[in-house]
Amino acid sequence: MSDNPLRPPVQAFLRHLKVERQLSPLTLENYRRQLDMLMAMLAEMKISDWARCDAQTVRALVVRSRRGGLQAASLALRLSALRSFFDWLVSQGALSANPAKGVRAPKAPRHLPKNIDVDDVSRLLDIDINDPLAVRDRAMLEVMYGAGLRLSELVNLDCKHLDLASGEAWVMGKGSKERRLPVGRTAVIWTERWLGLRELFGPADDALFLAKTGRRISARNVQKRFAEWGILQGLNSHVHPHKLRHSFATHMLESSGDLRAVQELLGHANLSTTQIYTHLDFQHLASVYDAAHPRAKRGKS
The missing domain is CATH 1.10.150.130 (Tyrosine recombinase, N-terminal domain)
Structure with missing residues (x-):
């Protein structure tokens, strides 16, 4: 070639x-x-x-x-x-027109994101161990679920990006877009506990979450730890960071019904990206309806 x-x-x-x-x-x-x-x-x-x-x-x-x-x-x-x-x-003047402009790829089937239900999230987050790494992991899980962060946003958090007094975090999302997010009271409590232990690792910089080496924790390490906690806490489904983000979005939408607010929290540029969660919510409502409504039950006439 x-x-x-x-x-x-x-x-x-x-x-x-x-x-x-x-x-x-x-x-x-x-x-x-x-x-x-x-x-x-x-x-x-x-x-x-x-x-x-x-x-x-x-x-x-x-x-x-x-x-x-x-x-x-x-x-x-x-x-x-x-x-x-x-x-x-x-x-560059090498072509007069783009021959691929009008050619469209076949549409990919739309896969709905999987999420963890509220009870399983509570079981996953029920980590109450004094081991510094367990405290760090609980803080990471709480922050990711509490703020609906992307994995890259979680690992790139610095201590200076937190305002624990107001319960907020500042993140840099896709396309270098900044947003300020509430992280939740429980996430603040566990982040404070982690900050009390963070110095034990000899921090190399201002990274909030550290590996054993004292350097910023890697995305791969976070994925591995989350999956291990899913097994340890007895969850039936594989736990990975993006599933927690999906769970945050689904639970927020189920409770509030405010699609625009969820869009802002997730940092989606287009509302259509967030609208996929309305399908998840509808699936939940439809399953409840099918199970409960007298005229929806199968085999009845």
């Missing part, structure tokens, strides 16, 4: 993403992988010039990708990478 004439423009595009747009290494790797796969398919189709790609070619790439077993969500990612690359070629 090193002598593939399709490659130099792709390499220039990736340099643009790295230097000018300053995208993360993970995002750059995703772009590179998708474009590599597309170049391989175009080589099989005997196409060696990006200018020869039209809408029919793009549709052919979609068909080949689907036949290769690519699922709808991954296909959408591949098309998005190609669309962005063609936009850049247009901006």
Whole structure:
């Protein structure tokens, strides 16, 4: 593939993403992988010039990708990478129009997020052990569920981001958007307990939650600890950080019915992202209705 004439423009595009747009290494790797796969398919189709790609070619790439077993969500990612690359070629004057603009990936089936019910969350959080790591873990669980944080937001919390007197935390969410959140009375209590033990670990910086080394705890470590506590506390479902965020959103919506407020708390840019939780809430209401209403019970006439 090193002598593939399709490659130099792709390499220039990736340099643009790295230097000018300053995208993360993970995002750059995703772009590179998708474009590599597309170049391989175009080589099989005997196409060696990006200018020869039209809408029919793009549709052919979609068909080949689907036949290769690519699922709808991954296909959408591949098309998005190609669309962005063609936009850049247009901006460079190499193409007059983006041939992928009107081509749409098939819709991915909408998977509803799984959540933990209120009783199981209470059982999970019922950790009352004086071991410093257990106190840290209880504080992390309480803060994540109490504020509905993303995993990245939890591990990036610094001590300076907390105002325990007012029960608030400041976080930097997706797209470098700041938001200030209430964390809940219980989360404040356990965070204060953890702060009383934090110095035992010899903090290397201002990170709120530390690993044994005294450095900021990693996302992988948090995932591992949460899963272990789920088993120790006897939960039937696998516990992971995002499930706690889903649970926060679902429980807040069930209690308040205020979709806009939940959107703000979660830091969603679009209300449509938050609306998925209305489906969860409806599922709960529908199951109650089916079980309770005399005219809904199956087998009755």
